[in-house]
Amino acid sequence: MYSIGYDLGSSSIKVALIDSATGKSIKTVQEPAQEMEILALHSDWAEQSPETWWKHICKATRDIIKDTGVDKNLITAIGISYQMHGLVLIDKKGKTLRNAIIWCDSRAVDLGKEAYEKLGHDWCATHLLNSPGNFTASKLNWVKNNEPEIYKQAYKLLLPGDYIAYKLTGQYATTINGLTEGTLWDYSSNSVATGLLDHYNLDHSLIPVITQNFTNQGNITKDAAIETGLTTNATVRYRSGDQPNNALSLNILKPGEVAATAGTSGVIYAVTDQKHFKEISKVNQFAHVNYTRENATVGRLLNINGCGIQYRWLKNTFNEVSYNDMNTQAATAPIGSDGLVALPFGNGAERMLDNKNIGTQFLDINLNIHGKSHMYRAALEGIAFSFVYGMEILKNDQTQVTVIRAGNDNLFRSEIFATTVATLIGQEIEIYDTTGAVGAARATLIIDNNFTPFSKAIKGNDHIKTIRPIKDNKAYKKAYLNWKKKLLDTINTL
Template sequence: MNKTLLLGIDVGTSSIKVSIVDALSQRNIVSVTYPDNTEREIRLPFQHWAEQSPLQWWSDVKAAIIRANQTNLYSPADIKAIGISYQMHGLVIVDEKNNVLRDAIIWCDSRTEKQAEKGLSVIGAERSLSHLLNFPGNFTASKLSWVKDNEPGIYNKIDKILLPGDYIAMQLTDRVTTTISALSEGVFWDFKQQQLSEDILQAFGFDKKLIPSLHSVFSSHGNITATAAKELNLPEGIPVTYKAGDQPNNALSLNVFEPGEIATTAGTSGVIYAVNDSLAYDKLSRVNTFAHVNHTNENNRLGVLLCINGAGISNRWIKNLVDENLSYQQMNEMASSVSIGADDLLFLPFGNGAERMLCNKQLSAEFNNINLNKHSKAHLFRAVQEGIAYAFRYGLDIMRENGMQTKVVKTGKANMFLSKVFAEAFVNATGLSLELYNTDGSVGAALGAGVGLGIYKTPQEAFAKLELLETIHPDKEKVSAYNKVYEKWKAALEKQMK
């Protein structure tokens, strides 16, 4: 008897992950990460730059799918739809033959200060916030403006601009599409006019022909071509029925769709993502608002996103700096041997591009209060994980200033939340209860594809069988201890920001 299987692809910064999910049981059959023994580099040719090769993404996607097929745990012929999740805010540019014209400028790139200031001055702060819900910042529109200003020969060859997930979908289907959610994350969408932003087009001098055709998130974005099918050993014609940025997709994978529901993740970057139904914005654009996967012009569903650039990347940096051969599990065990506060050692987890929650300041990563007679490797590990948790607390307080009220946040049991030290620090520093679920971005993308194919009547139905693994509640005594350390951490941050 044939099954109905769904393929989810998650285009991350450090790797690609694919999952095959059974549509009926909503259970994951197999997941493959590629590469699984290293992490893809972020190219930094100049200060504040951050680039990756789209061709490498595609090569890794192919390798991951082929490896999944080789497990023989399912029949590729049973795959009925494909969903794609991807790192947000990147810029991929292609010519009229769909050839990539340069490496992608990715989410943590901060070269666009001049372009962002120009766009904001032309549009005006109040109009930018009330229509775009954000400043241009270092989002996709500003990155495209940088190419226009600095690489005119390349810019003049552009046929279409794409986000990373659009590029993977194009390689699968030979079609280029976009969504309201995608346009909003690039700061191309006017929420008041409910259309492509004329303000952005005019301020930066863009031709609207550069923008792909607009489709719903949950709809057909093309069908897999004969060429791609042969390369991947998949049936020709499988539709791509879902595309979304990694943070809206993470919220989807946690069944977070309605106002008041909140998701978090701590991968390369750290994010808190809260859904609301009003065109709200932070007056300093320290947190950013985008269209959620279930947003429509008739029914506002907006994701308010707090982003911390230096989350998992800080954890990876300190591990590799101390001992590249150390596993994350060993690192976490060492961190747990040190008491709360890491004996006064503090870490500021920045140094990975402009931090939006700090008004786009370019801060460095920094240890404070190092004691050569006291602090060990374990102290370094604990201080880094606590520092990341305190950065979440700092950003959460900004969201609370903007009216966010919640006591519970959902996350997948993955990445930094596999560390008991980090999970405990997050819960007690923020005062939020944390629900940990058995899911991830690639599984969410697969189930999103099921929604787009019409297997599920609603997005909520696709996640009806979501498995809650654990709930961690704040501990009164630990909350007090973490709050005391947080105040010292905050003072160190404010000192660095002067």
């Protein structure tokens, strides 16, 4: 038997096929070949077409079945990972009413701030474990205020993964994990966050039915089977936002365990069993994938919007052939990039900076010294320093760190980046060869919240290496303190 996993990102969709008996990855495909378009009709807006997501899901699924030659009748389970905080609105016929407002869209920031001020820190900390911020609930309120005709036609709101599950099963549903990422869940009452919905004057009926993870969430419909190449024997068994899923993919399940991701955006995701936090406007708290009333594990998610997207911008701007070439050039510059500082925040408002948008900046450029190699190293260091800065916020707000794991992709392939993070945090980083799509596929194997076979599959198949801190860290500390001063000076001028 086989399981399939989808990872719906904002850049591409990855599909993984695994052997259900061993958890071993057989093949992963990506669709489309080039990155998906993000529509920015106005400054700080970001939208994508849900129908485009579905088209790529279908093509990638047909491709992986054809490429591997597996019997489609033996693919029995589906797991879904997806970009978080998005808003998809559908009408009673299941048609989308507008483009999805995705995670990096900042149009609802002011609405979230206003709600936070009126509801108060204590109420938000107790009920939401977050400020309302720029999350799904606030985005829905923006639609109500600015596109009333669309809001009137809305039958259900779906998160991006809920939409894919709907296209597969024909059922409107979400999860507790999903609702927490939209600030649509009340931890105090253990129910939908009607207090926030009422504050925004939002219709409660827009919230779909809540389904449980690691259970049958619906069989594939005949239409979906035709479009994807699967059969109606396959069932959706799991869905999760990409960051909790990435943590699960790295076997991050217990308090003190931390997952780090450095893709288009960067994330530190720390599991805790605490529920009282000060920094709810800088750090997000979401129910982890193994959250239950008895085992109230919460994922503390600190996001860095301006992460790999900055390195990609440099690659495109300077017409570089590959990131490996850039990394090689960066290694010729010294630690600290001879004083060149890069602030990598140029992809919307940064929550860990109190939702300020300070943009990407290269500071203290010396035209007689600095060249491309310095810019590449400064970018890698600036992104790494952002992770260190974020970890300081977490540690100062009762978050323990015992283990850090990361996937062997994106910026963690750069020795400069990975070593800088490990050295300044003073913690080893375990690198695993896994992906969100593989993790979503493996999650379908979890039955009755028994994670033991799942964890064994990860440990047996995926560990590659461990990045260790450099003992002589003086140059790293000096460069970081210089960077941090530049960051704080910039923030204080706003």
